[in-house]
Amino acid sequence: MKITSVDVIHSKKQVLLSEDYKPAWLEPEGKPTRSFGFSYYKIHTDEGITGIGPYAGDPDSYVLSALVGMSPFYIEWFWSTCMVGRETAFNRNNYGGLEIALWDIIGKASGKPIYKLLGAHRDKVMAYAATNRLLKTEEHVKQVLEIMSYGFKAVKLRLHRPNPKDDLSTVKAVRDAVGDDLIILVDANQNNRSLCYNYWSRKTALWMARELDKLNVYLLEEPLARRDVEGLAELADSVDMLIAGGEHSANIYEFKDHLFKGSFDVLQPDIRLGDIGITGIRKTAIIADFFNKILIPHVSSTGSVALGLPATLQAVATIENCPMIEYPLDPPLLTAENQQLILKEPILIDKDGFLKVPEKPGIGVEIDVVV
Numbered sequence: 506m507k508i509t510s511v512d513v514i515h516s517k518k519q520v521l522l523s524e525d526y527k528p529a530w531l532e533p534e535g536k537p538t539r540s541f542g543f544s545y546y547k548i549h550t551d552e553g554i555t556g557i558g559p560y561a562g563d564p565d566s567y568v569l570s571a572l573v574g575m576s577p578f579y580i581e582w583f584w585s586t587c588m589v590g591r592e593t594a595f596n597r598n599n600y601g602g603l604e605i606a607l608w609d610i611i612g613k614a615s616g617k618p619i620y621k622l623l624g625a626h627r628d629k630v631m632a633y634a635a636t637n638r639l640l641k642t643e644e645h646v647k648q649v650l651e652i653m654s655y656g657f658k659a660v661k662l663r664l665h666r667p668n669p670k671d672d673l674s675t676v677k678a679v680r681d682a683v684g685d686d687l688i689i690l691v692d693a694n695q696n697n698r699s700l701c702y703n704y705w706s707r708k709t710a711l712w713m714a715r716e717l718d719k720l721n722v723y724l725l726e727e728p729l730a731r732r733d734v735e736g737l738a739e740l741a742d743s744v745d746m747l748i749a750g751g752e753h754s755a756n757i758y759e760f761k762d763h764l765f766k767g768s769f770d771v772l773q774p775d776i777r778l779g780d781i782g783i784t785g786i787r788k789t790a791i792i793a794d795f796f797n798k799i800l801i802p803h804v805s806s807t808g809s810v811a812l813g814l815p816a817t818l819q820a821v822a823t824i825e826n827c828p829m830i831e832y833p834l835d836p837p838l839l840t841a842e843n844q845q846l847i848l849k850e851p852i853l854i855d856k857d858g859f860l861k862v863p864e865k866p867g868i869g870v871e872i873d874v875v876v
């Protein structure tokens with residue numbers, strides 16, 4: 506089997522939102538949006554099998570030359586030739602979505618979901634609902650209770666309000682409302698770029714982490730810029746909760762310093778952002794295991810969920826050191842259904858807080874008729 510062409514599809518299907526949506530990482534100065542769309546890759550073969558993967562930028566001519574004429578079974582060759590982490594200063598590569606489409610072809614050619622071809626560890630994975638916005642405290646409490654009613658046992662809240670004490674009072678109000686049953690994760694998004702962020706110092710991050718420990722918070726994500734390896738390591742040593750990060754890592758090699766210095770307890774590679782892919786998630790899990798660390802992969806929100814989530818599920822279903830997966834959800838604006846609108850069947854949480862790994866061949870989901 507040979508690859509004949511690669512298409513980038515920008516679907517005309519759009520989700521129109523009923524009110525302005527602005528994620529926490531754009532606070533305070535970013536522009537809100539009222540819609541989002543869906544883009545993906547389609548890789549065609551001479552045997553009529555087509556693979557799909559989440560889009561993250563147009564492939565350059567080097568990568569297209571590598572793919573066209575290649576057997577889709579040569580994924581490790583593609584990964585080590587096009588995704589190994591050699592970057593020029595001019596552009597950052599994001600070829601995880603293409604690598605996912607190759608796996609999708611292999612799964613379809615074999616009649617199996619990818620996780621069973623690679624060696625399954627489990628058929629379902631716990632998920633945490635990742636909310637995206639900074640809301641009023643009472644709105645957060647109401648929203649978390651609603652999310653728990655769907656079946657979720659873990660929810661992530663966003664931090665970095667202008668006054669960090671307001672972050673704490675919001676987390677405390679949620680903890681008081683839900684009791685000890687809910688696993689609470691928090692994300693400070695301190696690795697994002699902003700003109701108006703009031704960035705945390707190391708001392709603020711330490712103070713916040715110690716206070717959050719008292720509220721039995723499970724995980725603190727990106728409390729400092731990810732380049733501050735020493736500051737993150739001090740923090741990880743000083744508190745009980747897990748310190749997490751790495752969603753913006755361009756490749757798996759960026760985790761090396763974090764593992765040697767102990768700065769992240771939890772690695773959060775994103776299967777689609779950067780040159781990670783299914784192969785990179787699995788390699789990262791093996792390396793993390795050398796250091797007794799775990800993975801909780803990042804899953805991008807809005808239209809990327811549709812193909813990013815099933816691909817990440819296929820990858821982590823083959824991994825032991827991954828206790829849960831991110832599930833972007835911010836009702837009423839971002840729902841399970843609207844973020845997976847292009848799929849024939851959305852992937853939904855069960856009553857115990859787990860996602861079933863899709864069982865159809867490839868990444869396990871099908872795109873509905875889209876124009």
Ligand SMILES: [Mg+2]
Pocket residue numbers: 692694726727752803
């Ligand atoms: Mg994050």
